[in-house]
Amino acid sequence: MQISFSNFSNSVETESAFDVLAVAKRLIAGGKDVIELEIGDSPFPSSPSAVKAGIQAIRDDHCHYGPSTGLPEFRQAAAEYVNREYGLQVSAENVVAGPGAKNFEQLFLEAFVNPDDGVLVFSPHFPTYPPNISRRGARMVVSSLKQSRDFRPNLDDVQRFLTDDPSPKAIFLNTPQNPTGGVATEKDLRELADLVRGRDIAVFSDEPYDQMVWNGKHYSPLALPGMLEQCVAAYTFSKSFSMSGWRLGFAVSSAPIIDMISKLTNTALSCVPPFTQLAGIEAMQNDLEERDRRMQDFHDKVRQLVDDLNQIDGVNCLMPGGTFYVFPSFAEICNQLGISSHGLAMFLLEAADDQRGVACLGGECFGEAGHGFIRLSVAQPSERLREAVRFMSDSIQQGGRVADYLSQHEHYRQKTPYLA
Template sequence: MAIQISHRAKAIKPSPTLTVSALAKQMKADGIDVINFGVGEPDFNTPDYIKNEAHKAIDENFTRYTASAGIIELREAIAAKLKRDNNLDCNPNDILVSPGAKASIFFLLMTICDPRDEVLIPSPYWVSYTSQVEMVDAFPILLPTRAASNFKISAEQLEEALESLSNPKALILNSPNNPTGSVYNRKELEKIAAVCIKHNIMIISDEIYEKLIYDGKKHFSIASISDEVREHTVLINGVSKAYAMTGWRLGYAAGPADIIKRAARIQGHTTSCVNSITQKAAIVALNECDGSVAEMREEFQKRRNFLVDELNKIPNLKCRLPRGAFYAMPNISYYIHNNKLGIKNCVEMCEYILREYKVAIVPGSAFGADKYVRFSYATSMENIEEGLKRFKKGLIDSIS
């Protein structure tokens, strides 16, 4: 007889973004010419000054387990970065270095959530938030947003939602946002923070796309509003997106020392520590700068402008200009409702576009946005041009 799978494992669905990406990669490996807009990682190489440090770490045999929360020099480098970029005073005890921001968020949820606690998540949302909340037996509570409000929640909406909940524990705020590209400004964050403090809930501020904000705008961290807000906030960040280091696996959480200490214990019993070589490389990524982050940002901005302009030229399709991250999310509801192929939703539309036109995009339903699809522009301009041509033809053909 087969061993029973746990309720927890049964409830977890595969990550749709990874599924689309894997399918597109497989098609490519099979010799099919697929344009992949599904990826959630920069297409640039990790800069040389970072890679060189990893070579050095190996040559110097820096290859053993480290302190579970991360080597002290790295936590000092993160504290210095948080001061420099975010005006936050932290010391190494306030910082946990994890194998990716994803792991930081999970260990944090393990640390603060009891079964049946409620975690508020603005929707559209990054796919792993809801799954991770479910994995710790808490309830994800979605806060719907609208394109007209730039997919941002308001303090009033948060207040109203909190009043109807019995065990609210935390709000997960992600700015710049995946998938919408929205960026909250200081005023909006101040109002949201005030509500969180009033209701004594934790703010989990996922700032992984901090360095990818366009049009000359700068990131503002909610944790920097005041000491009181800082005590209610765990800031999440990492090196994956800013330094093109997704495969190296390093993220971090910065917040109240007691919470961080307990999260580090959980990490210690699960993954031990982050790869020692990656930790050394991350120190130079954070401390030094060869201009590559600015170059990548500039290139992403160029691609964003082109992609969004071209998407908006497609009849009956609307796409807001994303302010950060590297995703664009056009509304395709006209084509869902008017196609002649029996396509009923965005998943079927994405399947059709992939099958017939060899373009991989992620259905918005993966993020709680049924009328949308998500394009990642972390791919070359050449791919964007060709992929858009095919996507447009696919949509037009579907209604012809």
């Protein structure tokens, strides 16, 4: 007998960045020169004070179980950090530690959402939102982000969701946004808060790119009146402190909500390793200048990449409000070549040249609304970014090679032209 998998696991879709990463690594191992712009990981080493403190903490044997909420000193340091950075007024009881930000998607949904409840997601979206929503048997309701609106959330859609959905329960907000780089303005957040305040609606504010706002500063909805009581904000050390492999983050909300998320943490992972939390405290307290230098480096590279991409005929790229991604439209080029945007991304990696390639992601890896776009991260030296753009510009001229690639990869053939 073949044991059967659940309906959920049979239908689960994973983050494509990791799939493309695996293909890129295989090609690199085979000798191909691949410029890797597919994954949102910092190219810098882990924050220096964290490394020192982490090693010491392991030597001191902070390697046992700890409280599911997180160490008291970690919670305190995280509260002080967000108060200083975002003008919040929270304390340790408003913080729970987690293994990065991603895990809080699941715990948030477990905390608030029942089967068949509606969850509003602005799309294109981070790819693990849908599987986590379907894990709860809830319904994902999509609001499209438009390049013409700088990829900012459409509040009319929020209003419609609240009035028309049979069972509206939660909203996923992600600002600065992956993959588009869109940033919700303070006014957008105020209007959103006005729509949900006092209603039985929970907001998940996913804020991994809180330090990557390129114009002005980052606003968290948590700073708005009443929002602590119905919003959970998730933060991570992966991006700001280049610590993606440490798996460390935290969530901030009201004390009762934090207690509930800690309870759920207890059932799912017991606790976050104490030595990583001790490392994180040092990063938050001692490495802010280093953090800001790194963010400035990303900003410079984003600007350069946007300028260079806009030199390619048929490409239309906004300067993102934040994040270390750029999200150009290749719709016109895809229409000319008859290829989907992810097909074009895979062509650039696998087939445009035998010796060289560029790894990136088609916008549809982030949902239907991403069709026609390509996501590139800037986690490479400037010269490599320039080389990548030259490579892309040359590769899209090779209609014959694209046609050959499509004949072997029919699923990448464009079904209907994109709106350019």
